[in-house]
Amino acid sequence: MNRLFTCISLIILFTSACTAAAPTAAVPLDQAAPSGSVLFQDDFANPASGWNRFSATEGVMDYDGGSYRMLVNALDTNFWSTPQKNFADVRLEVDAGKLGGPDENRIGLICRSSGADYYFFIITSDGYYGVGLFSGGQAVLLGQSEMLTSGNINKGLAVNHLRADCTGDQLTFYVNGFQIAAVQDGTLKSGDVGMLVGTFTNPGVDVILDNFVALKP
Template sequence: MKKMKSLILIALPLFLMGCSSLPLAAQLFKASPESTAVGILFQDDFSEKGSGWDRYVSEIGSTDYDHEAYHIIVNEPITDLFANPYVSYKDTVIEVKAARISGPVDNSFGVICRYQDEENFYTALISSDGYAGIFEVNDGKYKLMGHDEMIPVPAILGGTAVNLIHFECVGTSLTLAVNNEPVDTQEDKSFESGDVGLIAGTFQEPGVHIAFDDFIVRQP
């Protein structure tokens, strides 16, 4: 099964006045032990809606806080939506918990590092049907690094299970792990620093809904 990104449709931030109840997210994400402050550059458990992330809604989809998690819903095929907290770092180790709330398992979701603008950044993506890859997005075009297609990853949990995504952007090295299992490492020097973020998207079938929690950015 070949899984490649060929088109990205980006949404500009708008403020969302309301959000539907999503009790499943509260059930999926259990409280985590408090992280030590040593080495932490940024963290968010999304319990405060004013913590700085994009809040957007349109017919394309939405990105917003709800039930102490951050939700990305994508209602168009072959489309990605993403959100940023508006910070800037060079070398980072990023972790987040992510779960599919609803929609097709043929999806993609993950984290962003060294975000320059809506057309230039690195992203580590996994899918609910068990694939993963590290991408460079340059001038709006996705390039899967080191492979012809996203690679199968047995460590990815399907259904609505929570997956821990770990993405290291250190020097020219980009390293992805899922649920504490190494997945891939690539080298690139296109972007040296930038914002971090979250991303979710569709392939042929729309309706992807991903929830994220416990987003942490650490020093390497």
């Protein structure tokens, strides 16, 4: 299915039932870290490690058997969760597995989040991807006018390894070890990191995420 991600449609589609708090640290935590060092990592074995825990009619975000589950039952809605960190330049990785629901969905990573603004790197379970900026209540794709397809995305009930590099004004997206997008934008300088799952016109997107890591690029 072809999805056109115009600025108008994105304002509607990128609503959220959960608003993340602003990062707790005023100064980015990665300033003195050498390249390649682990800034933060979580295998979700400890349910007190700081991620959002939410359960309502609209869906669930919670630790689940040594991983983290995001179930979105509302239409045209994103859930996102963050560990309350603050980084400037960061490389993010996570394993994301679809458990159920429509393949027309959103699964991805976010960086430089203030709670209201963030960069997003998303795939869908039917093979589309996008990189963009959510700011001032609007979401805009960067470097593309609509969601594009990639043969490197595993479709359906499958696991995808996602990687997002936020370095200076360079935003690079990798799926299963392959670079699929690289764009430039200098709007956001630092902020929290996290994971995002969302729906389009059909509810019930159910995703398990694991092995989240933030590295110094």
